[in-house]
Amino acid sequence: MERTFSRRWRALGACALLIAACASSDLDLDERSGATSTTPPPSESTVSPSETAGTPQGAMGADGVGDPYYPGLGNGGYDVATYDLDIEWMPDTGTVDATAAIVLVPTEDLDTFNLDLEGLDVERVVVDGEEVVHAHAGRELTIDPAALLVAGDDVEVVVDYGGEPTPIRVGTDVFRVGWHTDGRDAYVVSEPAGAASWFPANDHPTDKARFRFVVTVPSDLGVIANGLQTSMSDTGDGRTTFVYEASDLMATYLASVVIGDLVFVEESTASGLLLRSAYPRRLADAAATDFADTAAMVEVFERSFGPYPFETYGHVVADEVLGFALENQTLSIFGSDLVTGRGAIDAIVAHELAHQWFGNAVSPATWMDIWLNEGFATYAEWVWAAGSDGPTIAESAAAVHARADFGVPPGDPGPEELFQATVYLRGGLVLYALSQEIGHDAFDRLLPLWVERFGGSAASTADLRALAEELSGQDLEAFFDAWVYGATLPPLP
Ligand code: TRP
Numbered sequence: 001m002e003r004t005f006s007r008r009w010r011a012l013g014a015c016a017l018l019i020a021a022c023a024s025s026d027l028d029l030d031e032r033s034g035a036t037s038t039t040p041p042p043s044e045s046t047v048s049p050s051e052t053a054g055t056p057q058g059a060m061g062a063d064g065v066g067d068p069y070y071p072g073l074g075n076g077g078y079d080v081a082t083y084d085l086d087i088e089w090m091p092d093t094g095t096v097d098a099t100a101a102i103v104l105v106p107t108e109d110l111d112t113f114n115l116d117l118e119g120l121d122v123e124r125v126v127v128d129g130e131e132v133v134h135a136h137a138g139r140e141l142t143i144d145p146a147a148l149l150v151a152g153d154d155v156e157v158v159v160d161y162g163g164e165p166t167p168i169r170v171g172t173d174v175f176r177v178g179w180h181t182d183g184r185d186a187y188v189v190s191e192p193a194g195a196a197s198w199f200p201a202n203d204h205p206t207d208k209a210r211f212r213f214v215v216t217v218p219s220d221l222g223v224i225a226n227g228l229q230t231s232m233s234d235t236g237d238g239r240t241t242f243v244y245e246a247s248d249l250m251a252t253y254l255a256s257v258v259i260g261d262l263v264f265v266e267e268s269t270a271s272g273l274l275l276r277s278a279y280p281r282r283l284a285d286a287a288a289t290d291f292a293d294t295a296a297m298v299e300v301f302e303r304s305f306g307p308y309p310f311e312t313y314g315h316v317v318a319d320e321v322l323g324f325a326l327e328n329q330t331l332s333i334f335g336s337d338l339v340t341g342r343g344a345i346d347a348i349v350a351h352e353l354a355h356q357w358f359g360n361a362v363s364p365a366t367w368m369d370i371w372l373n374e375g376f377a378t379y380a381e382w383v384w385a386a387g388s389d390g391p392t393i394a395e396s397a398a399a400v401h402a403r404a405d406f407g408v409p410p411g412d413p414g415p416e417e418l419f420q421a422t423v424y425l426r427g428g429l430v431l432y433a434l435s436q437e438i439g440h441d442a443f444d445r446l447l448p449l450w451v452e453r454f455g456g457s458a459a460s461t462a463d464l465r466a467l468a469e470e471l472s473g474q475d476l477e478a479f480f481d482a483w484v485y486g487a488t489l490p491p492l493p
């Protein structure tokens with residue numbers, strides 16, 4: 001009780017001394033740290049002796065998690081528990097007016113910490129009810145609560161922000177990631193690092209959290225987001241507010257909101273999983289055809305990979321020629337160009353569905369481990385083909401192996417070309433070769449056990465090797481060196 005009380009007053013004191021600084025979004029951090037050492041306000045006398053020392057007692061949370069490809073992604077010193085994002089979309093100006101309420105838990109005592117946010121303006125940051133000092137430069141929003149944040153104690157951070165979200169180019173020359181708009185509709189595709197274009201985030205897959213989205217749009221538009229819709233209400237002035245809750249732990253890059261003239265559809269799989277989707281009105285019939293096999297795919301994959309890992313699944317089609325699909329958690333997104341009504345995109349539909357187990361439930365520990373997402377999803381395409389009267393897995397693997405020499409190791413494609421073919425295709429071949437190397441009994445247990453053991457968190461290539469060694473009793477060092485990290489594609493076993 002006393003600590004809470006004194007923290008409040010210290011926060012108020014710091015802000016009162018720094019009215020101008022508290023209102024400024026581009027405050028220089030050095031200036032601020034000088035200012036906070038001024039004489040404390042009278043209420044300071046209520047703090048315990050250990051808190052009165054003028055020197056910092058905690059750490060400055062690091063501005064990155066040290067990812068080998070993108071060291072500045074994410075931040076150190078805390079884990080986010082929940083993101084509660086309240087976003088108004090104003091298509092006329094292409095801007096958002098937003099508030100993010102974030103609950104996080106420091107993993108060490110913190111004097112300051114960072115969130116990732118790029119290209120939007122921060123109006124105000126409130127920590128545990130009191131406005132605090134912040135600085136925003138590039139991708140880093142640095143927050144300086146007046147009092148120490150204590151390891152293990154929940155902290156509520158509220159960031160008021162807004163502006164025109166702009167997609168970011170990172171990790172690939174192909175995709176610009178983040179919040180996109182065509183001037184009316186909006187959609188989010190963020191892998192690997194676009195989340196920071198639309199909300200303040202600990203933007204790395206090692207920090208998963210639960211999400212709630214409160215999205216307000218002009219009433220002629222609809223909204224879908226990850227998770228389940230929990231309410232939809234008319235604001236009475238021509239706008240509608242949609243609320244979605246995503247209660248399974250989710251990496252920031254998989255968070256997505258899609259806004260457009262949407263038709264909503266629902267069905268259930270035989271095992272009782274709710275499939276809910278949203279399509280642009282003009283594409284609803286074609287989409288119904290192209291996604292018709294989803295329930296059957298869920299069944300095939302549950303047999304091979306274990307239970308579907310989340311509360312719901314479905315597809316959203318953005319009314320844009322994107323040329324791609326992305327496995328947003330519980331809600332894969334497809335470009336309108338993929339949807340033709342000819343029922344010809346099963347491989348992509350299966351691929352994105354498989355990512356829910358591989359990539360989403362089990363996230364890559366670093367972006368260098370991207371083949372754990374794409375190689376597994378590619379292998380799953382072959383599983384679906386084999387399970388639906390197509391070629392056997394061995395035939396699919398042989399055809400891919402013959403296609404190119406894949407002379408870049410899937411376990412180290414480099415930060416510039418994260419999504420190149422070797423990551424997908426040679427990555428898929430790694431799993432096929434592994435099934436030959438450790439035998440089908442061990443391999444059939446490997447994939448579901450991988451999800452059971454690492455679901456809800458992140459895992460590395462070393463974790464995969466350890467699990468395969470545990471199940472097979474074999475030493476797989478040479479196998480992983482050759483298949484995952486070797487410069488040349490090994491012959492198929
Ligand atoms: N992970 C996607 C896939 O299913 C590819 C992808 C990576 C992507 N980054 C993206 C798609 C950004 C759209 C936007 O293979």
Ligand code: ZN
Pocket residue numbers: 351355373374377
């Ligand atoms: Zn993929």
